Amino acid sequence: MSTTRAAFTYPEAAAGAAPGGRMSRLGIWSATHLRVVLVGWLVIVGAFGAFAPQVESVLSGGGWQDSGSQSIAARDVIAKDFAGLGSTALQVVVHDSTRTIFSDPDAQRVIARITAALKDDRRISTVVPPQPGLSVSRDGRTAVVQAGAAADANAMVRAADELNGPLRKLSTGSVTVQLTGSSALWANFNKVNHAAMIRSEVLSWPVTMVVLVLAFGSLVAAGLPLMLTLAGLVTAAGALVLATHVAPVSIWAMNFAMMFALALGIDYALFIVVRFRAALRGRADEPDVAARSLAAVAETMDTAGKAVAFSSVTVLVSLSTVLLVPSPAFRGVTLGIMLAVVAVLAATLTLLPAVLGRLGTRIDAGTIRFARSKKHDRSPSGLSRVLDRWGALLHRRPWLAGGLAVALLSFLAWPVTALHTGMPSISIIPASQSARAGYVQIADAFGPGAPGTLSVLTRRPDTPIALTTLGEDRGIAAVMPAGISQGWSLTLATPTTDASAKATGASIERLRRELPTGSLVGGAAAENHDLERVIAARTPLVFGLLIGLGFLLLLVALGSPLVAFAGVVTNLASIAAAFGVATWIFQDGHLSGALAFEPQGFVDAWGPLFFGAMLSGVAMDYTLFLLSSAREHYDRTGNPDYAMRMALQTSGRVVLAAAAVMVAVFLTFALAGPLAPKEMGIILAVAVFLDALLVRLLVLPVVLRIAGHAAWHLPAWLGRVLPSVTFSH
Structure with a gap:
């Protein structure tokens, strides 16, 4: 079927702002109530913006866990009955390059200072000094100071971030101090990746502005997506701060909210503005400029506005499926993105048509020369x-x-x-970071599985059976009783393989089958394994x-x-x-x-x-x-x-x-x-x-x-x- 070239030009739109659907009426109302819409959005942005500056300090750095897993149940028992000496505890690695720890006065002074610094922090429940046969290496040159967690996982990540610098400064010429453990790993991971993402976002802005000017063809139109992005981002940031009063929200929520606010602000503004311009061209002969702009807004919202509304619903529905993963970090990030989507949508359906109605043909103000076309060319x-x-x-x-x-x-x-998937290994953290350096030192001094030592909880009467089972398991290199509470016995089991190895995950599953009924296998390696399984x-x-x-x-x-x-x-x-x-x-x-x-x-x-x-x-x-x-x-x-x-x-x-x-x-x-x-x-x-x-x-x-x-x-x-x-x- 052949069609002439003329058939593929934009159809002439009927003049006048004929009443349409709900979107059309919303667009007309917004365009005729610019002052009300602007004041409303200034109030919204101002109210949420008052909380936005707190976003970096109140969002959580942890939460990468399966909240309903056996390992998290083990963490809770350890926090209550064993002074928090579990997965969220801090580990300070002291390494002496010239002498043994106990024969070097410098090393002893460093350990004393470490102990004092840890005891001064209210988030630390107890400090366990290096113990021969347990936390001192065979050559005597590497020792680990344990610091029990007196706060939740998110607070311990923040504690690790704050203590890392002061503890590393305690190093001397031959004695190095490195803070490691799961909380320190997440603190380092968040810090280096967050900084990298901020740098990337800063670098992306000039490119974004160039593409926007090229896409919209005018400086005025190119600024509209930024208006939507700003409104969405400030509103989402303030809402995230308020959400932390209900449940912890991951620090990554803000980064992803920024990405989606920018992406959707550009998408929606482009779609609306392109359609608005087409509607204006379709009414080029209309003598009343105000009526022409109003009719263009009505048509735009009845067509492109409706598509944007459906689009945002599909984005929200797609994101909501992630909420099925019982992980606070996943849910927090998803919440941040969804808040940004809702805020950008609301601005697109109210603020944008209000501004377009006032701009009218001035939407092309600041037109770039190569983008200019004949005024009435359709x-x-x-x-x-x-x-x-x-x-x-x-x-x-x-x-x-x-x-x-x-x-x-x-x-x-x-x-x-x-495709194979797995939880991130230690290699995702730069070698310059303290948590990775300490991890490597522990692995070198105590064996590859030592950084992923499992915390095994059994009922007290079942302790002998559990010790036998652990001692005979081919995936366990060492077993060490660590304490007894009123109802539980805690045993530390060191795997033969690295914490992120598939073999370690297999050992965890095998132990859960073979240990006495009611036993709990926890520890950082078990938490990562459980999260991977639920994902x-x-x-x-x-x-x-x-x-x-x-x-x-x-x-x-x-x-x-x-x-x-x-x-x-x-x-x-x-x-x-x-x-x-x-x-x-x-x-x-x-x-x-x-x-x-x-x-x-x-x-x-x-x-x-x-x-x-x-x-x-x-x-x-x-x-x-x-x-x-x-x-x-x-x-x-x-x-x-x-x-x-x-x-x-x-x-x-x-x-x-x-x-x-x-x-x-x-x-x-x-x-x-x-x-x-x-x-x-x-x-x-x-x-x-x-x-x-x-x-x-x-x-x-x-x-x-x-x-x-x-x-x-x-x-x-x-x-x-x-x-x-x-x-x-």
């Missing part, structure tokens, strides 16, 4: 013309283009079939919900089973390809030299679940932007080919511009020093890049082209069940 120009020609090419060669895209996605996704168990459920709920939301929004199915399947394709690339890089170690990281031999366990949910939300954003535009033009004309090409021409530029900003931001994280930001940056950047270029601008248009009218077919019985949703004004 034909495609610039990037829109390129996308129109791209749509024409897909129209002529859909099978070839689609086949090549699917082949490339399949090739990139293939390594994911050999692995919940990942299929999370992805099942992502698929099912994503399909349902697309079906309700677009009214087409085929299009909804295609949208969900293509989402999974880009995610699978991104994790295929991650497997090749981070698991197999390719490009480790160029990217300057030490491969672990696996991808971090939380990656598929957490990043998968994030990417599903972003992909659904692009899916709805593209397909809602196609739905709108199909409803207007009944021409599926026209609808596909118009969706590419109008929404394709939004997808490309938004993806360009997100890829630029994520790639700055890939350049950060530590491994965790690199892994996150590469996975997210590759996924967004592939999703925008191959999936949304190639595979989905090809599906619409091949399916034709069938793409938008809705069975009569299903139409009676689904609510009626239209994207036309």
Whole structure:
């Protein structure tokens, strides 16, 4: 079916602000009540902003645990009955390079100062000095001072961060002092990664501004996403501070909230502004400028505004699946992102139309010279013309283009079939950090499994049986009774393998089967193992919900089973390809030299679940932007080919511009020093890049082209069940 070039220009919109749906009425109200909207948002931002400065100091550094696990139950018993000498306790490693600890007066003075510093901290319950045969190495040159936890895990991470510097300063020429243990490891991990992410965010801002100016074509329009981002970020930060009064919230919540506030602020502003400009052009002959702007706002909110609302719901639903993981850190980070999404959405649906209504044609103020076009030209120009020609090419060669895209996605996704996951090893912490140096010293002095010593709790009558079981287990190198309480007996069991090794996890599972009923196996290694297990168990459920709920939301929004199915399947394709690339890089170690990281031999366990949910939300954003535009033009004309090409021409530029900003931001994280930001940056950047270029601008248009009218077919019985949703004004 051939169509003339003129048929692919933007249709003339009817003049006047005809009453539309709820979104249209909300847009008109906001545009005609600018002062009320501005005052309202100033009050909101001011109220939440008053709490925002506290966000760095009140958010927690721990919480990476399965709260319902056996290891956390063991931690609670140890905190109550054994002075907190468990997984959250601090370990201070003293190493003498010239003499034995007990024969060197300098080492003894250092240990005395360490003991005094620890006792002065109210978060320390007890201090256990080095004991021969237990916490002093065979050569006598390495000793460990134990500090029991008198506070919860989050407070102990903060204590480790605050004590690290003063304790390291106690080192002398031949005696070194290193603070380690699980709390210190998390403190160092948070510190170096948080600093790296802040540097990356600072580096990304100039790139973001350049891309925004190029995408919007004017300085005034380019500032609108920043307005939404600021409103969303300040509101989310203040809300996170308030949320800490209910439950601990991870410090990473703020970083991810910032990322999503920026990403969604750009996405939503682009979609709304592009549509607003088109609506203004459609009313170029309207003499009343104010009425023209108001009508453009009404049309924009009735179409693009509705798509943004559905998009945000899909993002929230995608993120909510992560709440199924019973980990405070996972839930805290998810809460931060969801708060940012809600805040940015609220600003997009109220503040943005209010500002657009006042700006009107001044939206193009500060137009960049190369982006300037004739005032009344309604034909495609610039990037829109390129996308129109791209749509024409897909129209002529859909099978070839689609086949090549699917082949490339399949090739990139293939390594994911050999994906292995695991909890982060000590290698993710830079060698310069105290926690890693102390970890290595303990492993060298006491054996590779010593940093992951297990805390085994048994009922007192079962102690002899437990000691025999531990002593005979092939995965346990040493057994040491550590104390007896009224109801429990505590035994320390040192594995033969490193804390993050799969063999250590197997030993933990074996001991839980063979120890007397009611026994508890805890310790930092057991906590990591339990978190890894619950993540692995919940990942299929999370992805099942992502698929099912994503399909349902697309079906309700677009009214087409085929299009909804295609949208969900293509989402999974880009995610699978991104994790295929991650497997090749981070698991197999390719490009480790160029990217300057030490491969672990696996991808971090939380990656598929957490990043998968994030990417599903972003992909659904692009899916709805593209397909809602196609739905709108199909409803207007009944021409599926026209609808596909118009969706590419109008929404394709939004997808490309938004993806360009997100890829630029994520790639700055890939350049950060530590491994965790690199892994996150590469996975997210590759996924967004592939999703925008191959999936949304190639595979989905090809599906619409091949399916034709069938793409938008809705069975009569299903139409009676689904609510009626239209994207036309």
